[in-house]
Amino acid sequence: MRKLKFLILDKSEHLITIIAKIVDANILKELINRGFKRMIALSGPYSELYVVNEEQFMFILNILNNTNRHPYCAGIYVAKIDKKVNGKEPIEEKDIRISLTFAELVFTKFNLRKSIVVINDWGEKLALYGRDIMAGSIIDMYPPILKGKLVIIANRINEFIGFGTPLYNYNEIIKLRNKQPTQIVIRNEVDLGWYLRKGG
Protein backbone atom coordinates (compact mmCIF):
# COMPACT_ATOMS: atom_id res chain seq x y z
CA MET A 1 0.00 0.00 0.00
CA ARG A 2 1.37 3.35 -1.00
CA LYS A 3 1.60 6.02 1.65
CA LEU A 4 0.61 9.61 1.41
CA LYS A 5 2.57 12.51 2.81
CA PHE A 6 1.42 16.13 2.82
CA LEU A 7 3.77 19.09 2.57
CA ILE A 8 3.10 22.80 2.49
CA LEU A 9 4.81 24.45 -0.44
CA ASP A 10 5.89 27.61 1.35
CA LYS A 11 7.41 25.91 4.37
CA SER A 12 11.10 25.16 4.44
CA GLU A 13 10.68 21.40 4.02
CA HIS A 14 13.84 19.73 2.83
CA LEU A 15 12.14 18.21 -0.23
CA ILE A 16 10.69 21.57 -1.27
CA THR A 17 14.09 23.22 -0.91
CA ILE A 18 15.63 20.61 -3.18
CA ILE A 19 12.94 21.06 -5.83
CA ALA A 20 13.34 24.84 -5.62
CA LYS A 21 17.03 24.35 -6.37
CA ILE A 22 16.25 22.31 -9.48
CA VAL A 23 13.45 24.37 -10.97
CA ASP A 24 14.10 27.86 -9.59
CA ALA A 25 12.49 29.13 -6.39
CA ASN A 26 10.46 31.73 -8.32
CA ILE A 27 8.51 28.95 -10.00
CA LEU A 28 7.37 27.60 -6.65
CA LYS A 29 6.33 31.14 -5.68
CA GLU A 30 4.40 31.38 -8.94
CA LEU A 31 2.62 28.10 -8.15
CA ILE A 32 1.64 29.43 -4.74
CA ASN A 33 0.31 32.61 -6.37
CA ARG A 34 -1.86 30.42 -8.57
CA GLY A 35 -3.33 28.69 -5.53
CA PHE A 36 -1.27 25.51 -5.68
CA LYS A 37 0.01 25.67 -2.11
CA ARG A 38 0.23 22.03 -1.14
CA MET A 39 2.45 19.21 -2.22
CA ILE A 40 1.46 15.60 -1.83
CA ALA A 41 3.99 12.82 -1.96
CA LEU A 42 2.80 9.35 -2.90
CA SER A 43 5.31 6.80 -1.78
CA GLY A 44 5.67 3.30 -3.15
CA PRO A 45 8.00 1.73 -5.68
CA TYR A 46 8.34 5.30 -6.90
CA SER A 47 7.61 8.37 -4.91
CA GLU A 48 5.59 10.85 -6.95
CA LEU A 49 5.17 14.49 -6.06
CA TYR A 50 2.09 16.51 -7.02
CA VAL A 51 1.07 20.06 -6.23
CA VAL A 52 -2.59 20.66 -5.50
CA ASN A 53 -4.71 23.64 -4.54
CA GLU A 54 -6.61 23.92 -1.26
CA GLU A 55 -9.89 22.68 -2.76
CA GLN A 56 -8.25 19.60 -4.25
CA PHE A 57 -6.41 19.04 -0.98
CA MET A 58 -9.67 18.99 1.00
CA PHE A 59 -11.18 16.44 -1.41
CA ILE A 60 -8.10 14.24 -1.17
CA LEU A 61 -8.36 14.27 2.64
CA ASN A 62 -12.08 13.52 2.48
CA ILE A 63 -11.61 10.57 0.11
CA LEU A 64 -8.70 9.27 2.14
CA ASN A 65 -10.77 9.37 5.32
CA ASN A 66 -13.87 7.82 3.78
CA THR A 67 -12.49 5.24 1.39
CA ASN A 68 -8.90 4.81 2.57
CA ARG A 69 -7.82 5.42 -1.04
CA HIS A 70 -5.01 7.75 -1.96
CA PRO A 71 -5.10 9.49 -5.33
CA TYR A 72 -3.64 7.77 -8.37
CA CYS A 73 -2.66 11.25 -9.48
CA ALA A 74 -3.86 14.77 -8.66
CA GLY A 75 -3.35 18.38 -9.65
CA ILE A 76 0.02 18.97 -11.29
CA TYR A 77 2.58 16.16 -11.46
CA VAL A 78 5.88 17.74 -10.43
CA ALA A 79 8.49 15.04 -10.05
CA LYS A 80 9.38 11.50 -9.25
CA ILE A 81 11.94 10.36 -6.71
CA ASP A 82 14.17 7.66 -8.15
CA LYS A 83 13.16 4.20 -6.90
CA LYS A 84 16.79 3.31 -6.23
CA VAL A 85 16.94 5.90 -3.48
CA ASN A 86 13.40 5.42 -2.17
CA GLY A 87 13.43 5.72 1.61
CA LYS A 88 16.90 7.27 1.73
CA GLU A 89 17.17 10.44 3.77
CA PRO A 90 18.02 13.15 3.08
CA ILE A 91 16.99 13.15 -0.57
CA GLU A 92 19.45 14.92 -2.83
CA GLU A 93 19.01 16.93 -6.01
CA LYS A 94 20.20 14.06 -8.20
CA ASP A 95 17.52 11.74 -6.78
CA ILE A 96 14.66 13.82 -8.15
CA ARG A 97 13.39 13.55 -11.73
CA ILE A 98 11.27 16.48 -12.82
CA SER A 99 8.17 15.45 -14.79
CA LEU A 100 7.54 16.29 -18.42
CA THR A 101 4.25 17.93 -17.42
CA PHE A 102 5.92 20.22 -14.96
CA ALA A 103 8.78 21.19 -17.25
CA GLU A 104 6.29 22.03 -19.99
CA LEU A 105 4.14 24.04 -17.59
CA VAL A 106 7.15 26.03 -16.43
CA PHE A 107 8.13 26.78 -20.01
CA THR A 108 4.72 27.62 -21.43
CA LYS A 109 2.89 29.30 -18.57
CA PHE A 110 5.50 30.87 -16.34
CA ASN A 111 7.33 32.78 -19.05
CA LEU A 112 10.68 31.49 -17.90
CA ARG A 113 13.36 32.61 -20.31
CA LYS A 114 16.52 31.03 -18.99
CA SER A 115 18.27 27.68 -19.34
CA ILE A 116 16.60 27.06 -22.69
CA VAL A 117 18.13 25.46 -25.76
CA VAL A 118 16.37 26.13 -29.07
CA ILE A 119 16.88 23.55 -31.81
CA ASN A 120 16.15 23.34 -35.54
CA ASP A 121 13.47 21.22 -37.25
CA TRP A 122 15.76 18.26 -37.88
CA GLY A 123 16.96 18.29 -34.28
CA GLU A 124 13.33 18.44 -33.14
CA LYS A 125 12.42 15.34 -35.13
CA LEU A 126 15.34 13.44 -33.64
CA ALA A 127 14.62 14.69 -30.11
CA LEU A 128 11.00 13.55 -30.33
CA TYR A 129 12.30 10.06 -31.08
CA GLY A 130 14.27 10.24 -27.86
CA ARG A 131 17.62 11.08 -29.45
CA ASP A 132 20.19 13.39 -27.87
CA ILE A 133 20.88 16.89 -29.18
CA MET A 134 23.81 17.52 -31.53
CA ALA A 135 25.69 20.82 -31.40
CA GLY A 136 24.71 21.59 -35.02
CA SER A 137 20.98 21.34 -34.20
CA ILE A 138 21.16 24.23 -31.75
CA ILE A 139 20.07 27.58 -33.17
CA ASP A 140 19.82 29.59 -29.95
CA MET A 141 20.46 29.35 -26.21
CA TYR A 142 19.19 31.29 -23.22
CA PRO A 143 21.85 31.20 -20.48
CA PRO A 144 22.72 29.94 -17.99
CA ILE A 145 23.59 26.68 -19.74
CA LEU A 146 25.68 24.75 -17.27
CA LYS A 147 27.09 21.28 -17.59
CA GLY A 148 24.96 18.85 -15.58
CA LYS A 149 22.11 21.34 -14.85
CA LEU A 150 18.75 20.73 -16.53
CA VAL A 151 17.78 22.81 -19.55
CA ILE A 152 14.52 23.03 -21.45
CA ILE A 153 14.59 22.07 -25.12
CA ALA A 154 12.33 24.09 -27.43
CA ASN A 155 11.78 24.37 -31.16
CA ARG A 156 12.27 27.42 -33.37
CA ILE A 157 8.68 28.57 -32.86
CA ASN A 158 9.00 28.46 -29.12
CA GLU A 159 7.19 25.19 -28.51
CA PHE A 160 8.27 22.83 -25.75
CA ILE A 161 9.97 19.59 -26.80
CA GLY A 162 11.40 18.22 -23.57
CA PHE A 163 14.33 18.73 -21.27
CA GLY A 164 17.88 17.56 -21.12
CA THR A 165 21.21 17.74 -19.37
CA PRO A 166 24.05 19.69 -21.02
CA LEU A 167 27.28 17.76 -21.36
CA TYR A 168 29.19 21.04 -21.83
CA ASN A 169 28.94 24.62 -20.66
CA TYR A 170 27.52 27.44 -22.82
CA ASN A 171 30.82 28.61 -24.35
CA GLU A 172 31.97 25.09 -25.16
CA ILE A 173 28.69 24.37 -26.98
CA ILE A 174 29.11 27.57 -29.02
CA LYS A 175 32.55 26.39 -30.11
CA LEU A 176 31.38 22.85 -30.89
CA ARG A 177 28.52 24.18 -33.01
CA ASN A 178 31.06 25.39 -35.56
CA LYS A 179 33.79 22.80 -35.21
CA GLN A 180 31.95 19.53 -34.51
CA PRO A 181 28.24 19.96 -35.38
CA THR A 182 27.50 16.23 -34.96
CA GLN A 183 28.88 16.15 -31.41
CA ILE A 184 26.20 15.30 -28.80
CA VAL A 185 26.03 18.25 -26.41
CA ILE A 186 22.71 17.80 -24.58
CA ARG A 187 21.56 14.47 -23.22
CA ASN A 188 17.83 14.08 -23.85
CA GLU A 189 16.26 13.28 -20.45
CA VAL A 190 12.57 13.24 -21.43
CA ASP A 191 10.79 14.49 -24.55
CA LEU A 192 7.16 14.60 -25.67
CA GLY A 193 7.66 11.42 -27.70
CA TRP A 194 7.47 9.69 -24.32
CA TYR A 195 3.68 9.85 -24.58
CA LEU A 196 3.85 7.52 -27.58
CA ARG A 197 6.72 5.34 -26.45
CA LYS A 198 5.67 4.76 -22.85
CA GLY A 199 2.70 6.95 -22.00
CA GLY A 200 -0.01 4.30 -22.14
Add this chain to the structure above:
Amino acid sequence: MDKELWYQCRRLYLKRCSNLKYSIGPSHIKLAEKYGYLPYMIARYEEIFNDELTQFLEGNERKIPASIRCNNLKIPCIMLIRKLREKGVILSPIPWAPHGFWIHRSPINIGSTHEYLRGYYQIQGAASMLPAYILNPRESEIVLDAAAAPGVKTTQMAQLMNNQGVIIAIDISRERMKALRSNIARLGVHNVIAIRIDLRKFNTNIKFNKVLLDAPCTGEGLIPIKPERKRSRTMNDLRKLGLLQVEMLLKALDLAQEGGTIVYSTCSIAPEENELVIDTVLEIYKHASITKIQSPIGSRGLTKYFNLEFTHDLQYAIRLYPYKHGTEGFFIAKIIKERER
Protein backbone atom coordinates in the same frame (compact mmCIF):
# COMPACT_ATOMS: atom_id res chain seq x y z
CA MET B 1 -25.97 3.19 -1.49
CA ASP B 2 -29.15 1.66 -0.15
CA LYS B 3 -28.75 -2.11 -0.60
CA GLU B 4 -32.49 -2.68 -0.56
CA LEU B 5 -32.86 -0.36 -3.56
CA TRP B 6 -30.19 -2.32 -5.39
CA TYR B 7 -31.85 -5.67 -4.65
CA GLN B 8 -35.18 -4.32 -5.89
CA CYS B 9 -33.59 -2.96 -9.07
CA ARG B 10 -31.74 -6.22 -9.64
CA ARG B 11 -34.92 -8.28 -9.27
CA LEU B 12 -36.86 -5.96 -11.56
CA TYR B 13 -34.15 -5.85 -14.24
CA LEU B 14 -33.77 -9.64 -14.33
CA LYS B 15 -37.55 -10.13 -14.38
CA ARG B 16 -37.94 -7.77 -17.31
CA CYS B 17 -35.05 -9.40 -19.17
CA SER B 18 -36.60 -12.82 -18.74
CA ASN B 19 -39.98 -11.43 -19.89
CA LEU B 20 -38.38 -10.00 -23.01
CA LYS B 21 -39.89 -11.99 -25.85
CA TYR B 22 -38.33 -12.07 -29.26
CA SER B 23 -38.15 -14.84 -31.80
CA ILE B 24 -35.56 -15.62 -34.41
CA GLY B 25 -37.03 -16.36 -37.83
CA PRO B 26 -35.54 -17.46 -41.16
CA SER B 27 -35.25 -13.85 -42.38
CA HIS B 28 -33.12 -12.99 -39.33
CA ILE B 29 -30.85 -15.98 -39.93
CA LYS B 30 -30.47 -15.03 -43.60
CA LEU B 31 -29.53 -11.43 -42.77
CA ALA B 32 -27.24 -12.60 -39.95
CA GLU B 33 -25.37 -14.81 -42.43
CA LYS B 34 -25.19 -12.07 -45.05
CA TYR B 35 -23.77 -9.43 -42.71
CA GLY B 36 -21.92 -11.70 -40.27
CA TYR B 37 -23.98 -11.13 -37.08
CA LEU B 38 -25.36 -13.48 -34.48
CA PRO B 39 -29.06 -14.02 -35.34
CA TYR B 40 -30.38 -12.75 -31.98
CA MET B 41 -28.86 -9.35 -32.78
CA ILE B 42 -30.71 -9.08 -36.09
CA ALA B 43 -34.01 -9.95 -34.39
CA ARG B 44 -33.44 -7.14 -31.89
CA TYR B 45 -32.33 -4.66 -34.54
CA GLU B 46 -35.47 -5.35 -36.54
CA GLU B 47 -37.51 -4.28 -33.51
CA ILE B 48 -35.51 -1.04 -33.24
CA PHE B 49 -35.19 -0.11 -36.92
CA ASN B 50 -38.21 -1.74 -38.63
CA ASP B 51 -38.12 -0.65 -42.29
CA GLU B 52 -34.66 0.87 -41.90
CA LEU B 53 -33.01 -2.39 -40.77
CA THR B 54 -31.12 -2.91 -44.03
CA GLN B 55 -29.97 0.71 -44.06
CA PHE B 56 -28.69 0.25 -40.51
CA LEU B 57 -26.82 -2.95 -41.40
CA GLU B 58 -25.38 -1.36 -44.55
CA GLY B 59 -24.35 1.69 -42.51
CA ASN B 60 -22.37 -0.54 -40.18
CA GLU B 61 -20.35 -1.73 -43.19
CA ARG B 62 -19.15 1.79 -44.00
CA LYS B 63 -16.12 3.36 -42.37
CA ILE B 64 -16.73 6.26 -39.99
CA PRO B 65 -14.28 9.15 -40.50
CA ALA B 66 -11.82 9.71 -37.68
CA SER B 67 -12.42 12.76 -35.55
CA ILE B 68 -10.41 14.86 -33.13
CA ARG B 69 -11.18 17.28 -30.33
CA CYS B 70 -9.10 20.43 -30.31
CA ASN B 71 -7.72 21.07 -26.82
CA ASN B 72 -8.07 24.80 -26.35
CA LEU B 73 -6.39 24.55 -22.94
CA LYS B 74 -3.20 24.40 -25.01
CA ILE B 75 -3.89 26.01 -28.37
CA PRO B 76 -6.61 28.13 -30.00
CA CYS B 77 -8.49 25.81 -32.38
CA ILE B 78 -7.87 28.10 -35.34
CA MET B 79 -4.12 27.70 -34.91
CA LEU B 80 -4.42 23.93 -34.65
CA ILE B 81 -6.39 23.80 -37.90
CA ARG B 82 -3.71 25.86 -39.62
CA LYS B 83 -0.93 23.59 -38.35
CA LEU B 84 -2.70 20.41 -39.42
CA ARG B 85 -3.62 21.83 -42.84
CA GLU B 86 0.03 22.77 -43.40
CA LYS B 87 0.79 19.08 -42.92
CA GLY B 88 -1.71 18.09 -45.58
CA VAL B 89 -4.48 16.99 -43.21
CA ILE B 90 -7.94 17.58 -44.67
CA LEU B 91 -10.38 18.35 -41.89
CA SER B 92 -13.69 20.09 -41.35
CA PRO B 93 -15.57 21.19 -38.24
CA ILE B 94 -18.18 18.87 -36.76
CA PRO B 95 -21.17 21.24 -36.86
CA TRP B 96 -22.60 20.16 -33.50
CA ALA B 97 -19.33 19.75 -31.54
CA PRO B 98 -17.68 23.11 -30.75
CA HIS B 99 -14.17 21.63 -30.53
CA GLY B 100 -14.66 18.68 -32.87
CA PHE B 101 -13.24 18.15 -36.35
CA TRP B 102 -13.69 15.38 -38.89
CA ILE B 103 -10.44 14.10 -40.36
CA HIS B 104 -11.23 13.32 -44.00
CA ARG B 105 -7.72 12.54 -45.09
CA SER B 106 -4.31 12.62 -43.50
CA PRO B 107 -0.93 11.79 -45.04
CA ILE B 108 0.38 11.08 -41.53
CA ASN B 109 -0.84 8.96 -38.64
CA ILE B 110 -3.11 11.32 -36.71
CA GLY B 111 -2.16 9.57 -33.46
CA SER B 112 1.54 10.41 -33.66
CA THR B 113 1.90 13.96 -34.98
CA HIS B 114 3.94 16.53 -33.04
CA GLU B 115 0.67 18.36 -32.40
CA TYR B 116 -0.79 15.23 -30.83
CA LEU B 117 2.28 14.79 -28.62
CA ARG B 118 1.98 18.42 -27.53
CA GLY B 119 -1.59 17.75 -26.41
CA TYR B 120 -3.10 20.15 -28.94
CA TYR B 121 -5.80 17.60 -29.70
CA GLN B 122 -7.29 14.31 -28.61
CA ILE B 123 -8.56 11.59 -30.92
CA GLN B 124 -12.19 11.12 -29.95
CA GLY B 125 -15.26 9.65 -31.62
CA ALA B 126 -17.66 12.38 -32.69
CA ALA B 127 -20.62 10.93 -30.79
CA SER B 128 -18.55 10.44 -27.66
CA MET B 129 -17.96 14.21 -27.53
CA LEU B 130 -21.66 14.78 -26.84
CA PRO B 131 -22.02 13.52 -23.23
CA ALA B 132 -19.61 16.13 -21.84
CA TYR B 133 -21.28 18.93 -23.84
CA ILE B 134 -24.67 17.77 -22.58
CA LEU B 135 -23.47 17.61 -18.96
CA ASN B 136 -21.97 21.08 -19.47
CA PRO B 137 -19.71 21.26 -16.40
CA ARG B 138 -18.88 24.79 -15.18
CA GLU B 139 -15.71 26.28 -13.74
CA SER B 140 -16.91 26.36 -10.15
CA GLU B 141 -18.43 22.88 -10.03
CA ILE B 142 -17.47 19.58 -8.44
CA VAL B 143 -17.83 16.87 -11.05
CA LEU B 144 -17.58 13.09 -10.84
CA ASP B 145 -16.41 11.10 -13.84
CA ALA B 146 -17.66 7.75 -12.63
CA ALA B 147 -15.96 5.45 -15.17
CA ALA B 148 -13.21 7.74 -16.30
CA ALA B 149 -10.34 5.80 -17.85
CA PRO B 150 -8.74 6.38 -20.32
CA GLY B 151 -9.73 9.96 -19.59
CA VAL B 152 -10.94 11.14 -23.00
CA LYS B 153 -14.14 12.63 -21.58
CA THR B 154 -12.41 13.62 -18.32
CA THR B 155 -10.02 15.83 -20.24
CA GLN B 156 -12.86 17.18 -22.36
CA MET B 157 -14.70 18.21 -19.19
CA ALA B 158 -11.52 19.82 -17.82
CA GLN B 159 -11.38 21.82 -21.04
CA LEU B 160 -15.01 22.93 -20.65
CA MET B 161 -14.25 23.90 -17.04
CA ASN B 162 -11.19 25.86 -18.16
CA ASN B 163 -9.06 23.75 -15.80
CA GLN B 164 -10.98 25.16 -12.80
CA GLY B 165 -13.27 23.47 -10.25
CA VAL B 166 -12.59 19.84 -9.41
CA ILE B 167 -13.13 16.62 -11.34
CA ILE B 168 -12.92 13.42 -9.35
CA ALA B 169 -12.12 10.76 -11.96
CA ILE B 170 -12.51 7.19 -10.81
CA ASP B 171 -12.04 3.88 -12.54
CA ILE B 172 -11.45 0.32 -11.48
CA SER B 173 -8.88 -0.68 -14.11
CA ARG B 174 -5.21 -0.43 -13.16
CA GLU B 175 -4.05 -0.60 -16.80
CA ARG B 176 -6.48 2.01 -18.04
CA MET B 177 -5.59 4.37 -15.18
CA LYS B 178 -2.10 4.65 -16.67
CA ALA B 179 -3.63 5.87 -19.92
CA LEU B 180 -5.80 8.31 -17.97
CA ARG B 181 -2.76 9.76 -16.22
CA SER B 182 -0.88 10.03 -19.49
CA ASN B 183 -3.78 11.81 -21.21
CA ILE B 184 -4.21 14.20 -18.28
CA ALA B 185 -0.51 15.07 -18.45
CA ARG B 186 -0.33 15.39 -22.24
CA LEU B 187 -3.42 17.57 -22.46
CA GLY B 188 -2.27 19.90 -19.66
CA VAL B 189 -5.13 19.17 -17.27
CA HIS B 190 -4.67 20.32 -13.65
CA ASN B 191 -8.10 20.05 -12.04
CA VAL B 192 -8.41 16.27 -11.78
CA ILE B 193 -8.03 13.97 -8.80
CA ALA B 194 -7.90 10.40 -10.12
CA ILE B 195 -8.72 7.51 -7.80
CA ARG B 196 -8.50 3.85 -8.72
CA ILE B 197 -11.59 2.36 -7.14
CA ASP B 198 -14.74 0.52 -8.10
CA LEU B 199 -17.54 3.10 -8.31
CA ARG B 200 -19.77 0.78 -6.30
CA LYS B 201 -17.32 0.95 -3.39
CA PHE B 202 -16.75 4.69 -3.61
CA ASN B 203 -18.21 5.71 -0.27
CA THR B 204 -17.80 9.40 0.34
CA ASN B 205 -19.89 12.18 1.79
CA ILE B 206 -19.03 14.43 -1.16
CA LYS B 207 -22.12 15.35 -3.14
CA PHE B 208 -21.39 16.22 -6.75
CA ASN B 209 -22.96 18.99 -8.81
CA LYS B 210 -22.65 16.84 -11.89
CA VAL B 211 -21.92 13.20 -12.63
CA LEU B 212 -20.88 11.65 -15.92
CA LEU B 213 -21.50 7.92 -16.08
CA ASP B 214 -20.15 6.67 -19.39
CA ALA B 215 -20.90 3.12 -18.42
CA PRO B 216 -18.93 0.01 -19.42
CA CYS B 217 -20.89 -1.65 -22.21
CA THR B 218 -20.85 -4.25 -24.98
CA GLY B 219 -19.84 -1.63 -27.52
CA GLU B 220 -22.65 -2.56 -29.89
CA GLY B 221 -22.42 0.95 -31.32
CA LEU B 222 -18.83 0.45 -32.40
CA ILE B 223 -19.48 -2.24 -35.01
CA PRO B 224 -18.27 -0.06 -37.94
CA ILE B 225 -14.95 0.33 -36.10
CA LYS B 226 -14.79 -3.10 -34.45
CA PRO B 227 -16.69 -5.57 -36.66
CA GLU B 228 -15.80 -8.43 -34.30
CA ARG B 229 -18.56 -7.06 -32.05
CA LYS B 230 -21.06 -8.57 -34.50
CA ARG B 231 -20.44 -11.98 -33.00
CA SER B 232 -18.58 -11.52 -29.74
CA ARG B 233 -21.44 -10.75 -27.32
CA THR B 234 -24.31 -12.96 -26.19
CA MET B 235 -27.62 -12.10 -24.52
CA ASN B 236 -26.05 -13.32 -21.31
CA ASP B 237 -23.27 -10.70 -21.67
CA LEU B 238 -25.93 -8.06 -22.21
CA ARG B 239 -27.72 -9.08 -19.01
CA LYS B 240 -24.51 -9.14 -16.97
CA LEU B 241 -23.48 -5.70 -18.18
CA GLY B 242 -27.02 -4.44 -17.75
CA LEU B 243 -26.95 -5.39 -14.09
CA LEU B 244 -23.59 -3.66 -13.63
CA GLN B 245 -24.99 -0.56 -15.35
CA VAL B 246 -28.06 -0.58 -13.09
CA GLU B 247 -25.84 -0.75 -10.01
CA MET B 248 -23.54 1.98 -11.29
CA LEU B 249 -26.43 4.29 -12.17
CA LEU B 250 -27.93 3.82 -8.69
CA LYS B 251 -24.57 4.72 -7.18
CA ALA B 252 -24.21 7.75 -9.48
CA LEU B 253 -27.62 8.97 -8.29
CA ASP B 254 -26.55 8.44 -4.71
CA LEU B 255 -23.41 10.55 -5.21
CA ALA B 256 -25.13 13.43 -6.98
CA GLN B 257 -26.40 16.35 -4.93
CA GLU B 258 -30.14 17.10 -4.88
CA GLY B 259 -30.87 19.07 -8.03
CA GLY B 260 -27.66 17.70 -9.54
CA THR B 261 -27.35 16.36 -13.07
CA ILE B 262 -26.32 12.86 -14.15
CA VAL B 263 -25.51 12.11 -17.76
CA TYR B 264 -25.69 8.40 -18.54
CA SER B 265 -24.11 7.27 -21.79
CA THR B 266 -22.89 4.14 -23.52
CA CYS B 267 -21.33 3.36 -26.89
CA SER B 268 -24.02 0.73 -27.29
CA ILE B 269 -27.35 0.86 -29.07
CA ALA B 270 -28.72 -2.10 -27.09
CA PRO B 271 -31.91 -1.09 -25.22
CA GLU B 272 -30.94 -3.69 -22.58
CA GLU B 273 -27.98 -1.46 -21.69
CA ASN B 274 -29.76 1.85 -22.02
CA GLU B 275 -33.52 2.41 -21.81
CA LEU B 276 -34.10 -0.77 -19.80
CA VAL B 277 -31.37 0.20 -17.31
CA ILE B 278 -32.69 3.72 -16.81
CA ASP B 279 -36.34 2.69 -16.73
CA THR B 280 -35.60 0.02 -14.12
CA VAL B 281 -33.61 2.36 -11.89
CA LEU B 282 -36.13 5.20 -12.08
CA GLU B 283 -38.99 2.80 -11.39
CA ILE B 284 -37.43 1.98 -8.01
CA TYR B 285 -35.47 5.15 -7.24
CA LYS B 286 -38.26 7.68 -7.05
CA HIS B 287 -36.33 10.95 -6.73
CA ALA B 288 -34.97 11.40 -10.22
CA SER B 289 -36.34 12.21 -13.64
CA ILE B 290 -35.23 12.25 -17.24
CA THR B 291 -34.88 15.67 -18.75
CA LYS B 292 -34.91 16.73 -22.39
CA ILE B 293 -31.56 16.92 -24.14
CA GLN B 294 -31.17 19.97 -26.35
CA SER B 295 -29.07 18.40 -29.06
CA PRO B 296 -28.98 19.28 -32.74
CA ILE B 297 -28.29 15.65 -33.55
CA GLY B 298 -29.74 12.30 -32.53
CA SER B 299 -32.89 10.19 -32.70
CA ARG B 300 -35.31 9.83 -29.81
CA GLY B 301 -34.84 7.22 -27.12
CA LEU B 302 -37.12 4.16 -27.22
CA THR B 303 -40.31 3.98 -25.18
CA LYS B 304 -41.24 0.50 -26.35
CA TYR B 305 -39.12 -2.56 -27.01
CA PHE B 306 -40.84 -5.84 -27.90
CA ASN B 307 -43.34 -6.42 -25.10
CA LEU B 308 -41.66 -3.94 -22.73
CA GLU B 309 -43.04 -0.43 -22.23
CA PHE B 310 -40.72 2.25 -20.84
CA THR B 311 -41.48 5.62 -19.31
CA HIS B 312 -42.54 8.13 -21.93
CA ASP B 313 -39.75 10.47 -20.78
CA LEU B 314 -37.19 8.18 -22.37
CA GLN B 315 -38.07 9.81 -25.68
CA TYR B 316 -35.98 12.73 -24.33
CA ALA B 317 -32.85 10.58 -24.43
CA ILE B 318 -30.91 10.50 -27.68
CA ARG B 319 -29.59 7.69 -29.86
CA LEU B 320 -26.98 8.05 -32.57
CA TYR B 321 -26.56 5.62 -35.45
CA PRO B 322 -23.82 5.24 -38.06
CA TYR B 323 -26.27 5.08 -41.00
CA LYS B 324 -28.27 8.10 -39.89
CA HIS B 325 -25.83 10.42 -38.14
CA GLY B 326 -22.47 9.33 -39.54
CA THR B 327 -21.08 8.65 -36.07
CA GLU B 328 -20.49 5.58 -33.96
CA GLY B 329 -23.64 4.24 -32.31
CA PHE B 330 -24.29 5.97 -29.00
CA PHE B 331 -26.93 6.48 -26.32
CA ILE B 332 -27.19 9.47 -24.00
CA ALA B 333 -29.73 10.35 -21.30
CA LYS B 334 -29.79 13.29 -18.92
CA ILE B 335 -31.21 12.70 -15.46
CA ILE B 336 -31.93 15.21 -12.71
CA LYS B 337 -31.80 14.10 -9.10
CA GLU B 338 -34.79 15.65 -7.43
CA ARG B 339 -35.11 16.96 -3.90
CA GLU B 340 -36.45 14.35 -1.52
CA ARG B 341 -39.70 15.58 -0.02
